[in-house]
Amino acid sequence: xxxxxANPFRFIRISLTYLILTAGALLLLFPLVWTIxxxxxxxxKVTLTTIELIPNPIAWWxxxxxxxxxxxxxxxxxxxxVLIPALFGGLITCSLAGFAFGRLRFPGRDVIFVIVLSTMMxxxxxxxxxxxxxxxxxxxxxxxWPLIIPRILGHDAFYIFLYxxxxxxxxEDLFDAARVDGLSDLGIWARIVxxxxxxxxxxxxxFSFQYAWNDFLFPLIYLGAKKINWTMAxxxxxxxxxxxEMLWQQLMAYAVIMIIPVLLVFAWGQRHIVEGTTMTGLRx
Amino acid sequence: MTDHPSAAPxxxxxxxxxxxxxxxxxxxxxxxxxxxxxxxxFLSFLWFDxxxxxxxxxxxxxxxxxxxxxxxxxxxxxxxTTIFTADPRFLKGVGNTLYYAIGAVPLGLIFAFIxxxxxxxxxxxxxxxxxxxxxxxxxxxxxxxxxxxWILNTNYGALNRLLGLVGIExxxxxxxxxxxxxxxxxxxxxxxxxxxxxxxAGLQDxxxxxxxxxxxxxxxxxxxxxxxxxxxxxxxxxxxxxVGIIGSFQVFTPAYIFFGTDGGPLNAGLFYMxxxxxxxxxxxxxxxxxxxxxxxxxxxxxxxxxxxxxSDRWVxxxxxxx
Numbered sequence: 386x387x388x389x390x391a392n393p394f395r396f397i398r399i400s401l402t403y404l405i406l407t408a409g410a411l412l413l414l415f416p417l418v419w420t421i422x423x424x425x426x427x428x429x430k431v432t433l434t435t436i437e438l439i440p441n442p443i444a445w446w447x448x449x450x451x452x453x454x455x456x457x458x459x460x461x462x463x464x465x466x467v468l469i470p471a472l473f474g475g476l477i478t479c480s481l482a483g484f485a486f487g488r489l490r491f492p493g494r495d496v497i498f499v500i501v502l503s504t505m506m507x508x509x510x511x512x513x514x515x516x517x518x519x520x521x522x523x524x525x526x527x528x529x530w531p532l533i534i535p536r537i538l539g540h541d542a543f544y545i546f547l548y549x550x551x552x553x554x555x556x557e558d559l560f561d562a563a564r565v566d567g568l569s570d571l572g573i574w575a576r577i578v579x580x581x582x583x584x585x586x587x588x589x590x591x592f593s594f595q596y597a598w599n600d601f602l603f604p605l606i607y608l609g610a611k612k613i614n615w616t617m618a619x620x621x622x623x624x625x626x627x628x629x630e631m632l633w634q635q636l637m638a639y640a641v642i643m644i645i646p647v648l649l650v651f652a653w654g655q656r657h658i659v660e661g662t663t664m665t666g667l668r669x
Numbered sequence: 670m671t672d673h674p675s676a677a678p679x680x681x682x683x684x685x686x687x688x689x690x691x692x693x694x695x696x697x698x699x700x701x702x703x704x705x706x707x708x709x710x711f712l713s714f715l716w717f718d719x720x721x722x723x724x725x726x727x728x729x730x731x732x733x734x735x736x737x738x739x740x741x742x743x744x745x746x747x748x749x750t751t752i753f754t755a756d757p758r759f760l761k762g763v764g765n766t767l768y769y770a771i772g773a774v775p776l777g778l779i780f781a782f783i784x785x786x787x788x789x790x791x792x793x794x795x796x797x798x799x800x801x802x803x804x805x806x807x808x809x810x811x812x813x814x815x816x817x818x819w820i821l822n823t824n825y826g827a828l829n830r831l832l833g834l835v836g837i838e839x840x841x842x843x844x845x846x847x848x849x850x851x852x853x854x855x856x857x858x859x860x861x862x863x864x865x866x867x868x869x870a871g872l873q874d875x876x877x878x879x880x881x882x883x884x885x886x887x888x889x890x891x892x893x894x895x896x897x898x899x900x901x902x903x904x905x906x907x908x909x910x911x912v913g914i915i916g917s918f919q920v921f922t923p924a925y926i927f928f929g930t931d932g933g934p935l936n937a938g939l940f941y942m943x944x945x946x947x948x949x950x951x952x953x954x955x956x957x958x959x960x961x962x963x964x965x966x967x968x969x970x971x972x973x974x975x976x977x978x979x980s981d982r983w984v985x986x987x988x989x990x991x
Contacts, residue, residue, distance in 0.1 A: 398890075402787050409784060410801035416859065417805065419827050420816050432825045434833070478709040491703035501710065504718050506911075506973070510919050510942065511966045514949050514959050515721035515728065522738060538713035545710060570702045599809035601922050606950055618811045625815055625926060633819055640812040647807050655800075662863060663870035 417644070424448070424637035431633050447634045448642075454635070457642070459613065460620035466529050467604075467616065468597035471536030475593055476586065478539030483548025484574050488560065498549070505542045509602075517606050527614060531607045532600075536593070544589045547664060551585035552578060588661035591654045598647065617643060729960035734953045741956065748960035759961070761936045762944040768850050769940065770917040773857040778909055781861045785868035786898070799869070803862035814926035817856045818843070843927055846937035853938065856923045864909045871905040872898070903984045911976055918969050921946065941965055 418438060423431060424447055426440040451457070485491070486498045520531040539545065555578065563573045579586070601618045608614040615623060621639050625631065651658060729748055733741035752759050784802055788795055808816070820827045821842040829839040842852040875898065883893050921942035924933075930947050932939025945965070949958035 402790060402792060406784070406787055406792065406798050410798055413805050413859065413862075414801055415827070416816050416820055417808075419820060423819065434825065434830055436827065436830055481706040482710040485703045485706035489703040489706065491700035494703065497707065500714070504714065506915070507718060507722075508915055508919055508966055508969050510945065510962045511725045512717065512721045513945070514955055514962060515724035516717065517949070518724065518728070518733075518738065518955060519716075519721065521735075535713055535717045537709075538716075539710040540713035540717050570706075574706075595807070599811075601809075601811050602946075618809055621811050621815060622926065625818070633822075633825075636815055637819065640816055643809050643812040647809065648804065651804065651807055659803075659866055659870075662866050 420637045420640050420644075423634055424641050426634050428632075428634065444634065447638045451635045451638045451642075455620060455624065455639070456612075457617075457620065457639075460615050460617045463529070463608075463614060464597065464616040464618075467532045468594060470533045471597055472590060472593045474533075474537030475539055475541060475544065476589065478537065479541055479544040479589065480548045480579065480582070480586070481574065482539055482545045484552055484570075484578055486545065487549035487552035488555075488578075489570060501542045501545055505546075513602070513606070520607065526607055527611050529608070529614070532597075532603060541593075544592065547585055547589060547661060548582075550664065551582060555581055584657060584660070587654055588657040591650055591658055592661060594650055595647065598643075725959045725962055728956050729963050731956040733956040733959075735955070744956070748957050749964075751957070752960060752964065758932075758936065758939060758944055761932070761939050762941040765850060765937065765939055766918060766920070766941040769853055769857075769920060770914060772850065772854045773920075774910065774913040774917050776854065777858055777861045777864060777913060778906065780858065781864035781909070782868055782902075782906070784861075785865050785872055786894075788865075788869055789872040799866070802865055806860035806862035808860075810922040811926060813859060814856055814923040817852070817859070817923070818927060821852050821855070843938075844934055846933075846935040849927075849933050849937040853920070853923045853927065853940075857917070857920070864913070867909060868902065868905060871902050875901050900985045904986060907976070907980055907984045911973060914972055914976075915969055918965060918972075 422438050422440055425443050425445060426437075426447075427442060427444045430437065430440060482501075486494060486501070516531065517526070520526055525531055559577055559581075560573060563577050568576065597616075599618060600616075601622065604616045604619050605622070608616065609619060612623070621636075621643055624636055624639060728741065730743055730745060731741035732744050732747075788798055788802075792798065805813070821829075823829060823839055823841045823844065826842070828842075833839065840848055842848045879897055879901075880893055883897055888896070919942055920940055924938050924940045924943050925946070927933065928938040928943075930943065930951055932943060941961075942965075945958050945961045948954045948961060
């Protein structure tokens with residue numbers, strides 16, 4: 386502290402840093418706190434014009450009523466029907482492609498990889514309508530297949546990129562040893578590469594979960610017509626559009642239910658998420 | 670990186686007789702396995718990138734609506750002439766989207782950069798602050814939009830209540846045309862943590878010795894920022910800028926949650942993507958909507974090319990670029 390007092394400018398700068406960071410953090414967290422608070426308020430308190438952060442009484446039954454009025458378990462199962470095949474199918478196809486681009490040799494490899502990267506920059510807007518029409522021609526609208534098939538085939542350039550970067554970091558000696566032992570490329574991928582790749586597998590799994598859980602526009606066009614097919618995100622949207630007079634406490638309860646899994650996954654895999662997100666910036 | 674060919678051929682090929690046919694087959698087709706491994710991706714590339722793109726281009730010259738694709742009738746440039754001469758909602762959508770992009774992208778980058786700089790100045794409790802700033806960006810877009818629909822509510826919303834404490838009259842965020850786009854920008858700014866994390870990682874990669882060198886030369890914090898940090902961060906800023914622009918041109922969810930398909934008061938919330946959505950999935954004017962999509966694609970392409978072309982003037986790559 387004496388060192389700080391000796392240099393008033395430094396002291397002011399450090400105080401200002403903490404002031405901005407703390408005020409900013411509180412400002413950003415406020416909407417979340419307010420959401421939880423609203424979700425636990427009785428109807429009369431929701432429309433009070435005072436700021437009551439901790440509700441009294443705590444109306445936990447808002448959550449019970451939410452489940453009574455809306456088929457949330459169905460929405461959840463529907464989301465899982467999209468998520469689970471996408472998660473495991475994509476895991477295999479994307480990591481095989483990442484392995485090929487990172488560790489195998491074949492003519493045109495690097496040119497093809499540039500094409501993979503460039504698809505990341507292709508705006509989704511030019512795919513939206515033709516994909517709907519293509520799936521419509523084969524009668525797959527109002528099924529989960531339009532959301533599953535692209536993921537199973539590894540239509541995720543970013544994941545392929547993540548796998549490739551990770552696989553390139555595995556020491557060459559391991560591959561040489563495996564080849565001397567007579568392992569095929571498929572064997573190397575299955576027995577050497579995958580067991581070593583838990584960090585990147587976790588990163589991709591988390592991103593796949595976030596994507597399937599958060600995605601809105603594509604489920605809306607493929608599944609929006611029939612309520613029994615709705616995913617969690619569509620169900621939340623449905624609450625907004627159906628009711629004229631909105632039950633804010635129940636809407637916020639649903640929002641809390643949407644957010645909790647995301648936060649749990651974040652708490653569990655924070656390191657992987659942060660590493661994966663920063664990988665996007667390293668391409669430079 | 671040296672990559673070895675898949676099978677293990679070597680100088681002993683001369684002993685051909687002792688090598689089984691399988692080994693020889695493997696050697697001859699040693700590249701096959703690589704192509705096989707990328708085959709699923711390649712199929713997805715064909716089916717979900719190439720063919721949709723061509724189909725989108727073709728449909729934009731037709732009057733296709735619903736049913737078998739054979740019903741699509743070629744009408745030449747009619748969709749495009751209608752868009753540019755007889756569709757006031759097209760211009761409205763372009764204007765609103767540009768307003769949103771010009772507001773949301775630079776503000777998001779500035780906030781993200783400033784917070785990342787502060788977090789990088791050896792603060793205590795870095796993990797807690799980083800989590801607090803990052804977590805909102807993880808909230809699903811539908812949930813975030815609904816949360817702000819509630820917070821921005823004119824009568825009961827928390828923001829107007831807080832503004833009331835300092836004597837500001839309630840703002841009609843979602844029913845006054847002039848406040849609609851600031852409201853959507855606020856939702857997007859709530860998620861600036863994702864860019865902040867990328868900036869922070871970039872800042873942490875700058876070697877400490879470089880800062881020490883500036884200190885030895887008598888430079889202060891300002892010199893460090895202007896002559897060292899910002900130049901070294903330009904590649905990351907450039908990346909976040911491009912991703913931000915591509916994303917903001919295609920903004921859909923907050924506008925759709927706030928105003929549905931109407932576009933809000935005086936169409937002030939009619940963003941370009943909502944206009945596309947309406948034409949495609951409400952009016953089933955698929956050909957027309959495809960033309961709108963292609964125009965947006967070209968706009969994004971032009972912006973990206975301009976940014977990339979001008980980048981060598983301001984983006985600094987250590988080691989002379991790759």
